[in-house]
Amino acid sequence: MFWALIRKDLVRRRRSPASTLVMLAFPFMMAGLIGSVSGGSGGEPEFTLKVFLLDREDGVLGGFLAGASQRRDDGNNLEIVPVGEEGFARMEKGEASAMLVIPERFSDRLLDGEDVALQLVLNPAESIKPEIARQGAEVIATYLDVLVKSAGDRLGHVRDLLDADRMPPLAVVTAITGELYGEMVRAEPILFPPVVRVVRDKEAGGKSEQANVFGYVLVMVSVMSVIFVAIRAVTDLYEDQRTGMLRRQLATPLTVSRLVAAKCVFAALFGAAVMAILLVAGAFFGWFGSGVPVGSVLLHAVAFALAAAGLITVLVALVRTEKQAGILSWVVVMAMSVLGGSMFPLELIPEAIQRFSRFTLNYWAIEGFLDLMVRGRGATAALPATALLTGVGLALLVIGQHLMKRRLREALR
């Protein structure tokens, strides 16, 4: 009896898949959009990326990077702070999002064609900014790599010139600069790839084992999809009321409680399924590291979908019409999404506002998923968040069911 209701809802979703497809596509669109935007120009909040630079070589690259600090009009600032060996200790204290270490004799070895690597220390306490720094470093590495391969000989000249004690003849400098410029223009698409490109290159090579901005954003936005799925499911009850299906169903042995419970169970199952599909697809694109604890992720998804269904049931039962229900739940979802980290990464939200984040479902859902899938904190890392969502979800469901029962009975009179 109960399952007939859930089965019916599933079949109906299959019949009218548009909204479900949007819920599935939306996070991917946002991941692509925000993912590329974070690497480039502006999001709304002030975004300052602070990176320590430990230059053990004390050469050209370090000087160049140190000068790259910029304060831009659009509020996205990159702050590169030269540090000494104490940088490691300061990183431990979480003073910057990342620290780039240029090893000794880096430029020379690079120009000599040796295998060299930039070292990057990420701040484990943050999640998206270190990620951006890492991608930035990757861009630099690619840049250098291409530069050396395409213009190696001439770069040798540049080194000679720079190392020379005397001021080099202007003509020579101009000639070399001109040549280099030409090379760079030709190489531009490779040198300044949009972040998307970097990621795609990486996927293709399958080198990266780490999560990236895309995975992060996918988690953020997928959480919204799950809430939208819940809204759609629960407001179905109002549709049933409008079309007479509710009356009809209540003339069977079904009770209002059963109907509402079935709707919530459906919302939870379907929401969890949508979340799972999104995360699996994200993993398929290589947006999450390996070794994701699948069981914990699923559990967390179900807990969250349950909480979302509960919250929406309460909200929808508080108002009188389908339309009001739509508006109220939309407003609440948007507010929760902004505060809870679905719209902007939590770290970008001013601290005064962050205090409210913990009162949103999004916050706990996102933190849990990030711990499990992006930050790689292990299978049990999200348990507190999962437990909290389950508890809150069950409480909301009980309250929501009660309210909804009253609301629907009232409507029948």
Added chain:
Amino acid sequence: MLQVQNLTKTFGEIRAVDGVSFGVEAGRIFGLLGPNGAGKTTTIAMIAGLIPPASGSVHVDGLDLAARPADVKRRLGVVPQEIALYEDLTARENLDFWGGIYGLRGKALAARRDALLDLVGLADRAREPVRNYSGGMKRRLNLALGLVHKPTLILLDEPTVGIDPQARINLLDVVRGLARDGAAVLYTTHYLEEAENLCDELAIMDHGTIHAQGTVESLKAELGEGSVLTLQGAFSREDVAAAVERSTGLRALELDDGRALLNVPRGRAGVGAALEAIYTSGLHLTDVTVKEPNLEDLFLKLTGRELRD
């Protein structure tokens, strides 16, 4: 099978149903005949347990609805006046859903579903979304959905509204078949012919109360043996009452300014004598009809108004 006692329901000032009592036996079709707003749907809603009565009781199979709603509802098949279907699902899927609600599954459900699709003549369109159906097809599916679980008491609320004559004949046949198979059927309508042809027993309802109840024959008998004479013209109620008074055998069924409904006794003198009496009374007449009594006349007699469509 169904016992309704003194059911009452008020909506604010409106006494939608006011002290209604009747019973329906297994294998019988009981008609609730009344115009718009008579209280038919409200009565059905109370029997179906959808709205609690202000007073009165409903028993099905001896079970008190108030005490054991789930047991009672399991025996009920309700076909609502307003068509209620999932339009995005096919007829099959709609039937599967309702069957599932009553715990039907697998082969039993499939067999029942196919039988019903045949019964209401939708088998060839069963895999199409209901959205594509005509109004009449939706009506028929609306009926089928109430029958999935072989209910022993079937409540049909104006199931033939908006379907073509042939489909109506088929549907009425289906209803007869249900009764023949042993179900008790409560059938509401505002179509006289339907009530007259279909129902074993009838209640005439208006303004929330039942004005008369019985078999079609016994109800017609209330109009008296003989024919019904209807007069229309420019006369007052008093004039026509005086004319009836002076005549022999004529009996007033319903008198009004400008209209009168009279009973003409059977017999040799009968209609001729009656017409003569009226004619000589000097009433200004515009229309005179003589016919066998029907329920329309009874309704007019009982409520003082016509049963409109």
